[in-house]
Amino acid sequence: MKERNKPKKGRTLPASFYLESDVVLVAKRLLGKFLVTNIDGIRTGGMIVETEAYAGVTDRASHAFGNRRTKRTEVMYAKGGVAYVYLCYGMYALTNVVTHSRDVPHAVLIRGLQPAEGIAGMLKRSGKSKIAPRFTAGPGLLSRALGILPSHSGLPLSGPKLVLEDRGVVVAEDEIVASPRVGVDYAGEDARLPWRFRILGNYWTSPAS
DNA sequence: ATGTCGATTTGCT
DNA sequence: GCAAATCGACATA
Helix, strand or coil: CCHHHCCCCCEECCHHHHHCCCHHHHHHHCCCCEEEEEECCEEEEEEEEEEEEECHHHCCCCCCHHHCCCCCHHHHHCCCCEEEEEEECCCEEEEEEEECCCCCCEEEEEEEEEEEECHHHHHHHHCCCCCCCCCCECHHHHHHHHCCCHHHCCCECECCCEEEEECCCCCCHHHEEEECCCCCHHHHHHHHCCCEEEECCCCCCCCCC
């Protein structure tokens, strides 16, 4: 079974993947998984190389801190396995994976993607003619390249528009770099939690460090 | 009704 | 390195 010599065939992640109660663990497990979108007839996708965990109610950095249940955050309260997408700074959509059971608003922000398929489509969406450095390195950039919009918030990650797949890539524990999350200075103590995870040495991780 | 501010990115100094 | 871009969600009234 030389899996690596076969064409890469993705296996959609099972519902159980998202029900794990430890969102930090899910954030690590998402490294090496593939996020594929099929939006406006264009199929694009890549490997997740950077994530951040947001632990809901008790996490000052989370939009759901203090059990703040609003129109925007409502999707995070859904059962794990859907996307939470919101508009940041008025111009960038940020994509999250909702985890845990219903009514527990945990989520994992996808911060870095290594382009894998549909490169032409991604370039078109980003208004570029060739792959620039850090093309999909950053949550706003990768969301744009994949065509993900705030209106897609709440869609399942098991298709048809959004799909999260396992393609057999294994990321060992010692290949995972943990560090504090980015851009959450407002979160006080919680801003120091080492809940940002990257694949060691991967080029496609976000700029801020 | 109004004011503040972002889980970012880019361009200019 | 710093500030602008840009708009909806949220808080306050």
